[in-house]
Amino acid sequence: MSCVVEARDLVVRLGGRTVLSGVNLCIKHNSISVIMGPSGSGKSTLLRVINRLIELNPEAEVSGRVVIMGKDIYEWDPYELRRYVVLVQQEPTPFPNLSIFDNVALPAKLNGVARSREEVEKLVRWALEKVMLWDEVKDRLRKPPTVLSGGQRQRLCIARALVLRPEVLLLDEPTANIDPANTLKIEESLKELKEDMTIVLVTHMPHQAARVGDFIYVLYNGKIIEEGPVGEVFLHPRHEVTTKLLERVL
Amino acid sequence: MGRSTRKAINLLVIAVIVALGVLGLLPLIWLLYSTAVNGLPPLLEKGLSFITDLPPTPMSTDIGGIAPALVGTLISSSIATLLAVVSAVISSLFTREYMYSRISGFIEAVVRSFNGIPTIIVSMYVYTTVVLWMGEPNVVAASIALLIAVLPTAHYYLSSALRSVEERYREAALSLGFRRIHVLRYVYLGVARRQVASGILMTFIRAVGETAPLLFTMGFLTNSVFQGLNRPGNAISLLIFIYALSPYTNYHTVAWGAALLLLILVLIPVLLIEVLVKEARK
Ligand SMILES: Nc1ncnc2c1ncn2[C@@H]1O[C@H](COP(=O)(O)OP(=O)(O)OP(=O)(O)O)[C@@H](O)[C@H]1O
Ligand SMILES: [Mg+2]
Numbered sequence: 036m037s038c039v040v041e042a043r044d045l046v047v048r049l050g051g052r053t054v055l056s057g058v059n060l061c062i063k064h065n066s067i068s069v070i071m072g073p074s075g076s077g078k079s080t081l082l083r084v085i086n087r088l089i090e091l092n093p094e095a096e097v098s099g100r101v102v103i104m105g106k107d108i109y110e111w112d113p114y115e116l117r118r119y120v121v122l123v124q125q126e127p128t129p130f131p132n133l134s135i136f137d138n139v140a141l142p143a144k145l146n147g148v149a150r151s152r153e154e155v156e157k158l159v160r161w162a163l164e165k166v167m168l169w170d171e172v173k174d175r176l177r178k179p180p181t182v183l184s185g186g187q188r189q190r191l192c193i194a195r196a197l198v199l200r201p202e203v204l205l206l207d208e209p210t211a212n213i214d215p216a217n218t219l220k221i222e223e224s225l226k227e228l229k230e231d232m233t234i235v236l237v238t239h240m241p242h243q244a245a246r247v248g249d250f251i252y253v254l255y256n257g258k259i260i261e262e263g264p265v266g267e268v269f270l271h272p273r274h275e276v277t278t279k280l281l282e283r284v285l
Numbered sequence: 286m287g288r289s290t291r292k293a294i295n296l297l298v299i300a301v302i303v304a305l306g307v308l309g310l311l312p313l314i315w316l317l318y319s320t321a322v323n324g325l326p327p328l329l330e331k332g333l334s335f336i337t338d339l340p341p342t343p344m345s346t347d348i349g350g351i352a353p354a355l356v357g358t359l360i361s362s363s364i365a366t367l368l369a370v371v372s373a374v375i376s377s378l379f380t381r382e383y384m385y386s387r388i389s390g391f392i393e394a395v396v397r398s399f400n401g402i403p404t405i406i407v408s409m410y411v412y413t414t415v416v417l418w419m420g421e422p423n424v425v426a427a428s429i430a431l432l433i434a435v436l437p438t439a440h441y442y443l444s445s446a447l448r449s450v451e452e453r454y455r456e457a458a459l460s461l462g463f464r465r466i467h468v469l470r471y472v473y474l475g476v477a478r479r480q481v482a483s484g485i486l487m488t489f490i491r492a493v494g495e496t497a498p499l500l501f502t503m504g505f506l507t508n509s510v511f512q513g514l515n516r517p518g519n520a521i522s523l524l525i526f527i528y529a530l531s532p533y534t535n536y537h538t539v540a541w542g543a544a545l546l547l548l549i550l551v552l553i554p555v556l557l558i559e560v561l562v563k564e565a566r567k
Contacts, residue, residue: 088456093385118462128457132475141471142461192457199462 038102039064039203039233040085040120045099047080047257049092054080056257058099062203062250067225067234069244069265071280072254078237079125081254082205085235086120087113104202118146121201125208125237127188129180129195136176138191139163143198162194165224167217186213193221197228204228206236210243222247241281245269253277317548324545327538335542340507340524343533351543352510357503357518358550360511361424362492365431366439369492370485373439378469381447393444400437404497407433412501422504424518430498435491442484446477479561486554493550496522521547 038061047055055077062068070078083089084097087108101108103120129138139159142148149155159176163169168190172183180188189212196204206225210218225234225247238244244251248265253276261274272278327348328335338350376396380389408430415426450473458472474481504517505527511518521543528540 086460088460091452091456091459114459114462114464117459121462122460124453124457124460126453128453130454130457130472130476132478133471142463145464145467146462195461 037064038062039104040235041100041102042081042085043100043102045081045084045101046097047077047084047089048096049080050094054257055084058254058257058259060252060259060262062233062235064233065229065231066249067229067236067247068250068252069248070235070237070252070254071239071241071244073276073280076254077257078254079207082122082207082235082237085203085205086117086122087111088117088122118199119201120203120205121196121199122205123192123196123207123209125211127185127192127212129183129188129191131179131181133179134177135172135180135183135191138180139195139198142195146199148199158198159194162197163191165197165221165228166190166194167220167224168194186217189213190217190221201232204232204234206234208237208239211239218243219246241269241283253280320541320545320548323541324543324548327542328545331542336546339510340528340539341535343531343536345535348535348538348542351521351524351539351546353506353519354521354524354543355546356511357424357427357506358493358520358522358547360514361428361431361499361503361518361520362489364425364428365435365492366485366489368428368432369435369439369488370443372436373443373484373488374469374474376440377444377447378473380444381450381473382465384448396437396440399433402433404430404434404495405500408498408501411498416502419515422502422517424503424514424516427499427503427518427520430502431492431495434495434498435488438491439484439488442487443481446480446484447473449480450476479564483558483561486558490551490554493547494522496520496526499523500526521550 040060040062042058042060045055045058046053058077058081060068070081072078080089085101085103085108089095089097090113103111103116108116129135130141133141136159139162140149140155143155143158144150149158160169163172168187171187172191175182180191183191189209193206193209210221213221222243225236228234236243236247244265251262251265251268252259253261253268253274255274255276261268261272261277268277269281272281331338331348331350335350336355337352339352340354341347341349376392380392383389411426411430411433412422415429416422419426454472454476455468458468463471499520499522503520503523505523506512506517506519525540525543525547528536528543531537
């Protein structure tokens with residue numbers, strides 16, 4: 036039992052289109068696995084299968100097996116599964132009706148991660164510091180998230196996932212709107228966090244994959260065409276698509 | 286087409302639209318005006334005691350007040366609104382979460398058919414069941430009849446409120462381990478809280494304005510303000526209807542005063558809704 040997340044012959048069809056066709060993967064404990072692939076290759080769909088968000092779509096047909104922490108995902112209570120396998124979506128979606136503080140505090144409170152006021156405040160601060168947002172928002176924690184920029188919103192969404200201290204953290208292009216300096220700092224945080232959790236990171240940035248990734252999976256047209264330790268794959272890509280992705284021409 | 290011709294046509298269209306708008310507003314203005322002109326004198330004459338006194342006897346010179354009607358309207362409308370909103374939250378949650386399923390289509394159809402039932406029939410139905418069973422017309426029976434009458438309104442406003450919440454917020458909440466009840470509380474009712482509040486007020490307005498559901502169910506209490514939920518009560522709309530049909534002029538005066546009060550009672554939530562909608566646009 037060395038895979039935290041294991042997929043076997045995973046096939047996903049959405050509205051009659053095959054989006055994932057026969058995906059196999061084994062994501063190791065306390066690692067950062069990077070998923071790269073051209074737009075539309077099925078990266079977000081893969082993450083949504085893992086936390087069972089895909090079943091909200093009545094047109095989705097899933098076959099194959101996904102096992103998380105030794106248990107088939109369909110044996111999990113979906114709500115409990117999503118509490119341990121937390122997803123940060125591709126577009127930032129802070130709750131507009133909650134303050135910046137409550138956006139981070141509420142998930143922690145609802146899941147019983149922190150109970151007392153001090154605990155919650157400490158946790159919120161910890162999470163906001165991890166995503167380099169604390170200094171920018173500490174004077175306006177009670178404001179709605181609509182006062183934030185796109186990149187700040189994205190960091191807020193990462194922070195509210197971190198407070199749950201998930202077993203598996205699924206990040207869908209988390210730094211797409213964030214400036215290079217903050218991106219580097221968030222990457223440092225991720226490397227620190229992998230001591231406590233397993234991270235799956237979807238990214239379009241080869242440099243990011245090289246900096247933080249332990250393993251890489253390359254998705255192309257719903258298939259994993261290449262996988263392995265990041266160093267090896269980057270030095271000796273076997274597939275033309277991988278080469279193009281690394282040269283950023285795809 | 287030249288620039289000036291286009292400008293002229295533009296102006297003409299605007300003028301027509303404004304004229305039509307004013308034409309549409311005229312009946313409303315006239316209605317407000319005549320209610321104010323006829324209703325203001327009794328209100329001014331009696332002041333606060335118009336809402337605290339009992340109604341007059343037919344031949345008395347005093348016009349009395351409409352306390353039982355005001356109390357009955359507030360109680361029965363509140364009960365009906367509360368129950369309608371609770372059921373509508375459940376039905377709209379269902380139709381929101383299973384937007385494309387057959388069951389939610391079925392719920393929508395049932396609610397729509399409720400909307401088609403004439404409210405006088407609702408009143409008769411509640412009479413033959415609740416009133417006959419409880420022995421006399423009463424406030425509970427009236428509240429049930431009102432509930433049936435306003436249920437479609439509550440469902441309509443609440444389901445559109447819930448539907449206005451984008452799917453990505455629901456997905457975000459679920460991705461953070463929110464349970465279904467938390468999604469309802471913090472996402473649907475939270476993100477759409479202004480629409481939900483307007484929906485509750487709209488339901489209340491409908492309940493306050495309804496007359497037919499009360500005809501066979503409420504009774505007509507005039508000799509005391511309130512006798513209990515299981516006893517006959519009164520309502521402003523009912524009082525207007527009955528007093529306006531009576532031959533006594535002091536009753537007509539009271540009816541006009543009651544009509545003005547009813548309008549005010551409805552206007553307050555309407556203004557609140559305006560404020561809510563304005564804030565939501567910000
Ligand atoms: N709800 C849906 N119904 C039908 N097809 C869908 C749906 N969602 C996604 N798809 C299709 O599935 C394929 C994979 O989509 P997905 O969002 O997983 O791609 P992605 O790799 O995350 O792309 P990107 O890098 O642009 O985010 C796309 O071709 C898309 O058109
Ligand atoms: Mg994607």
